[in-house]
Amino acid sequence: MVTTAAYAPSFVSSRRAITVIRARRAVGRTLITIARSIAIFVPVFLLATFVTFTLRAVSGLSPARIQLGEEATPAAVHRIESTWGLNRPFLAQYWTWFDNVLHGNLGRSWSSGVPVSQLIGDGLTVSLSVVTLSLVIGVVFGFGFGTLAALRRTTWIDRSITAVLTVFSVMPPFVVGIVLVEVFAVGLRWFPSGGFVPFGAGAAPWLSHLLLPALALSFDTVAIVARQLRAGLIGAYQENYVTGALVRGLGPRRIFFRHVLRNGAGPALTVLGLQFPALIGGSVVTEWIFGLQGFGRFANDAAQAGDVPSVQGVLVVSIVLVVTFNLIVNVVLGKVTPAAQRGV
Amino acid sequence: MTTLSELEAPQRTPVSDAAPDQVVLAVRGVHIHDHVSDREIVHGISFELTPGKAVGIVGESGSGKTLTCRAALGILPEHFAVSGGSIDIVGHDIAELSPAQWTELRGSTISAVFQDPASYLNPSIRVGAQIAEVIRVKTGATRRQARHRALELLAAVQLRNPALVYAQFTYELSGGMLQRVLIAAAIAADPTVVIADEATTALDVTVQAEILDLLADLQERTGLALLVVSHDLAVVAQLCDEVLVMREGQVVEQGTTAEVLHHPQHEYTRMLIAEHEQYGLERYLHSELSAEVGLNRAG
Amino acid sequence: MVRRVFALRTGKLAVGILVFIAMLAILGPILAPHDPLGSTATTLAGPSGKHWLGTDYLGRDVFSRLLAGSRASVVGSVEVALVALVVGVIPGLLSVYLGRVFEWVSLRLADTLIALPFLVFAVAVTALLGNGITQAMFVVGVLVSPLFFRVSRAATLSVARSQYVELALISGASVGWIVRRHAWVKVLPAIAVALAQTMGVGFIIVSSLTFLGIGVQPPAPTWGGLLASDLNYLHFQPYAPVAPAVVIMATVWGCNLLADAIRDVSGENGRALVNSRKARSNRLAAQPLLVESSR
Numbered sequence: 005m006v007t008t009a010a011y012a013p014s015f016v017s018s019r020r021a022i023t024v025i026r027a028r029r030a031v032g033r034t035l036i037t038i039a040r041s042i043a044i045f046v047p048v049f050l051l052a053t054f055v056t057f058t059l060r061a062v063s064g065l066s067p068a069r070i071q072l073g074e075e076a077t078p079a080a081v082h083r084i085e086s087t088w089g090l091n092r093p094f095l096a097q098y099w100t101w102f103d104n105v106l107h108g109n110l111g112r113s114w115s116s117g118v119p120v121s122q123l124i125g126d127g128l129t130v131s132l133s134v135v136t137l138s139l140v141i142g143v144v145f146g147f148g149f150g151t152l153a154a155l156r157r158t159t160w161i162d163r164s165i166t167a168v169l170t171v172f173s174v175m176p177p178f179v180v181g182i183v184l185v186e187v188f189a190v191g192l193r194w195f196p197s198g199g200f201v202p203f204g205a206g207a208a209p210w211l212s213h214l215l216l217p218a219l220a221l222s223f224d225t226v227a228i229v230a231r232q233l234r235a236g237l238i239g240a241y242q243e244n245y246v247t248g249a250l251v252r253g254l255g256p257r258r259i260f261f262r263h264v265l266r267n268g269a270g271p272a273l274t275v276l277g278l279q280f281p282a283l284i285g286g287s288v289v290t291e292w293i294f295g296l297q298g299f300g301r302f303a304n305d306a307a308q309a310g311d312v313p314s315v316q317g318v319l320v321v322s323i324v325l326v327v328t329f330n331l332i333v334n335v336v337l338g339k340v341t342p343a344a345q346r347g348v
Numbered sequence: 349m350t351t352l353s354e355l356e357a358p359q360r361t362p363v364s365d366a367a368p369d370q371v372v373l374a375v376r377g378v379h380i381h382d383h384v385s386d387r388e389i390v391h392g393i394s395f396e397l398t399p400g401k402a403v404g405i406v407g408e409s410g411s412g413k414t415l416t417c418r419a420a421l422g423i424l425p426e427h428f429a430v431s432g433g434s435i436d437i438v439g440h441d442i443a444e445l446s447p448a449q450w451t452e453l454r455g456s457t458i459s460a461v462f463q464d465p466a467s468y469l470n471p472s473i474r475v476g477a478q479i480a481e482v483i484r485v486k487t488g489a490t491r492r493q494a495r496h497r498a499l500e501l502l503a504a505v506q507l508r509n510p511a512l513v514y515a516q517f518t519y520e521l522s523g524g525m526l527q528r529v530l531i532a533a534a535i536a537a538d539p540t541v542v543i544a545d546e547a548t549t550a551l552d553v554t555v556q557a558e559i560l561d562l563l564a565d566l567q568e569r570t571g572l573a574l575l576v577v578s579h580d581l582a583v584v585a586q587l588c589d590e591v592l593v594m595r596e597g598q599v600v601e602q603g604t605t606a607e608v609l610h611h612p613q614h615e616y617t618r619m620l621i622a623e624h625e626q627y628g629l630e631r632y633l634h635s636e637l638s639a640e641v642g643l644n645r646a647g
Numbered sequence: 648m649v650r651r652v653f654a655l656r657t658g659k660l661a662v663g664i665l666v667f668i669a670m671l672a673i674l675g676p677i678l679a680p681h682d683p684l685g686s687t688a689t690t691l692a693g694p695s696g697k698h699w700l701g702t703d704y705l706g707r708d709v710f711s712r713l714l715a716g717s718r719a720s721v722v723g724s725v726e727v728a729l730v731a732l733v734v735g736v737i738p739g740l741l742s743v744y745l746g747r748v749f750e751w752v753s754l755r756l757a758d759t760l761i762a763l764p765f766l767v768f769a770v771a772v773t774a775l776l777g778n779g780i781t782q783a784m785f786v787v788g789v790l791v792s793p794l795f796f797r798v799s800r801a802a803t804l805s806v807a808r809s810q811y812v813e814l815a816l817i818s819g820a821s822v823g824w825i826v827r828r829h830a831w832v833k834v835l836p837a838i839a840v841a842l843a844q845t846m847g848v849g850f851i852i853v854s855s856l857t858f859l860g861i862g863v864q865p866p867a868p869t870w871g872g873l874l875a876s877d878l879n880y881l882h883f884q885p886y887a888p889v890a891p892a893v894v895i896m897a898t899v900w901g902c903n904l905l906a907d908a909i910r911d912v913s914g915e916n917g918r919a920l921v922n923s924r925k926a927r928s929n930r931l932a933a934q935p936l937l938v939e940s941s942r
């Protein structure tokens with residue numbers, strides 16, 4: 005014990021050193037992750053907005069047609085187009101629009117004249133509630149099924165989970181949606197078949213309106229996350245560090261939670277990030293089925309009405325959403341598996 | 349070196365669970381079978397380890413020496429099985445061990461270090477935390493005690509800046525440093541037997557010599573029983589009292605190191621020795637080295 | 648590789664389903680017993696000998712509409728896969744060999760396309776650029792092409808960075824020769840898997856678009872459109888969505904099964920599969936011998 009005491013002072017200071025080193029590195033790594041994501045985001049954003057903006061020019065649509073109908077005189081069309089600034093050179097228009105987008109101004113809807121950001125903002129509350137709930141369902145059940153299947157590999161449990169996941173993965177959101185409406189709304193009358201109630205009106209009605217659309221959206225996520233996790237965990241179990249942990253005498257539960265899950269969850273988290281665009285896309289269909297006045301429904305209606313500024317706004321917002329979500333996923337990944345995130 | 353002895357002396361009680369002449373690892377006529385190719389890979393190998401003793405197995409790759417180690421650790425690859433003979437660890441026949449008993453035994457009685465140390469440590473967890481984890485699980489120490497002990501161990505395996513290494517990930521350390529970390533993790537729970545499977549193979553010669561010194565030192569100070577496996581006769585000769593020479597699953601020569609080196613019976617052993625004489629058996633072992641070489645490379 | 652896919656039970660099943668669906672697409676419109684567009688007075692009728700799957704809200708024969716609608720969906724998904732293949736694989740292969748500038752640009756393009764929620768984008772583009780399933784599928788094909796880009800790039804990279812290719816380069820082999828000789832072997836299974844997957848994805852997208860009524864003119868029958876019209880009459884015909892839903896799911900399942908079967912027989916997984924089977928049969932064969940010898 006005497007010898008141990010002799011070492012104590014140096015270790016006390018070194019413990020502080022560890023904390024400092026660790027904190028500095030954690031902040032540094034997160035900053036690098038964010039910087040790298042932004043470096044990818046900028047060209048993506050420029051390119052995507054440019055493509056989005058050219059849509060109007062390519063489509064040849066004009067607000068005049070929406071407001072005046074097909075038989076408008078050329079003079080009237082010209083007058084309306086110039087009030088929208090459509091007679092200016094293309095790049096000048098793009099620049100003005102892009103500058104406005106950066107300031108959060110997405111222009112006005114051709115059909116209603118209401119600012120697009122306001123229209124989207126209204127729908128976004130609904131859609132984000134649905135998408136978030138479906139993500140939660142997807143992660144909880146995806147991780148549950150994936151883990152169970154990996155741990156009970158090649159048993160009947162694994163096979164039946166795989167079978168269920170196969171059914172899940174081949175069911176597009178609109179099929180799931182119809183089945184859910186049929187069984188739980190029309191058949192059992194447990195849940196309303198559509199509509200949205202704000203959270204302010206009470207948690208229970210809010211949730212009961214959200215649950216079916218969120219479930220319809222989540223099937224695909226559950227299947228994808230569970231499959232990736234199963235594969236990731238099985239792969240991680242074959243790694244040498246598991247042998248290492250085994251040889252050091254760690255128990256199976258500890259090896260799973262501390263060593264295997266941590267490394268095996270990487271691919272599942274990555275596909276979760278890639279799944280987000282699909283969720284936003286899927287919301288177009290589910291909101292249509294469940295009569296939700298959300299972001300996806302707005303996108304569909306605007307596109308079918310030829311309301312170009314609204315469509316452009318929808319695309320810009322969805323890109324921002326996707327990129328933000330991926331940023332969060334990347335930061336989480338950087339924390340969970342620091343080694344796997346270095347370059348590669 | 350002095351740090352090590354001072355450190356280990358009050359805490360280690362190797363004699364209590366294994367008397368000096370007690371056999372801590374007994375391998376008796378072990379055969380190993382591969383079910384994929386339906387062939388026998390190891391055709392009978394026997395040796396005994398007592399505290400403070402070191403046994404070495406030499407042979408080319410594919411001779412079955414690694415499989416023997418893995419059998420003794422209960423981690424044979426899929427489709428491989430011990431098909432004959434028996435292995436005893438401190439008196440327990442491993443064929444009768446339950447998974448829970450294996451977990452109990454590994455780390456605290458038998459442990460191992462391997463080639464490619466980076467892959468045997470979790471890439472997502474700081475190396476120090478992995479050592480502390482073993483201490484906490486195996487000895488029931490508190491978080492604080494475990495961290496303190498892990499730092500001591502990192503110092504004991506002669507890492508220059510234990511506090512810095514503690515907070516690093518595997519990809520931030522050099523091969524030699526990682527092997528030291530792996531050794532620290534292996535001895536963290538004071539095992540009686542440590543198996544070193546090609547533990548120095550991937551390291552360059554200077555670092556290799558340091559790791560061998562470290563193992564010899566540990567063995568001497570703590571009464572560790574060592575099983576050293578290598579394709580390199582020089583490595584085994586430096587550390588071991590007894591040597592087994594394996595070829596194609598067969599033990600072709602077995603005896604004390606001096607006997608085998610000076611009076612080899614089998615042609616294959618003679619060839620191994622001749623190769624070393626030709627290229628200089630003791631060439632690296634006498635070179636003067638400083639510990640900085642490995643550290644500077646990593647920094 | 649084709650033979651090995653057929654050796655698997657899942658492979659046979661997948662090919663069987665897909666061939667059946669393809670036959671539907673080719674022969675469906677001819678086989679339809681009624682005019683898929685002809686409305687009758689018997690609306691929302693149940694299944695009968697005359698109308699196997701009943702009639703819809705305009706009295707049109709659902710079975711005929713199902714058969715007639717198969718072509719649009721199948722052709723659409725094949726188009727998605729082929730467009731994605733061409734747009735994705737070629738830059739994917741080239742990005743490894745054509746230098747840093749091309750690599751950077753193509754990677755950013757792939758990132759961009761992935762960041763676009765493709766269903767929203769497909770809806771927007773198709774609705775704005777005029778109704779047409781062909782244009783819609785072309786756009787979707789471009790949007791899902793990053794999958795092929797990544798797959799072919801990853802496989803090519805793993806080949807290009809491997810030591811045997813370095814050796815070939817050192818010994819004077821041309822880039823073209825290496826691509827043909829070494830890269831294809833690794834890249835092809837990966838691409839085949841991606842192709843099967845993309846067909847499934849394409850199928851879901853075509854069905855989603857037609858479900859929303861985008862890309863086709865209203866009276867024309869599609870599987871998605873059938874489901875959409877059923878949705879309004881669930882109270883009267885709760886069984887109606889079953890048939891179109893089942894064919895859609897079966898097709899997607901066939902595509903996924905095929906992808907899995909190809910993955911199972913190629914590369915490392917294939918070897919593991921073969922090994923475990925061999926070990927099992929060896930062990931089974933060894934068992935009686937052991938019993939005998941122990942007596």
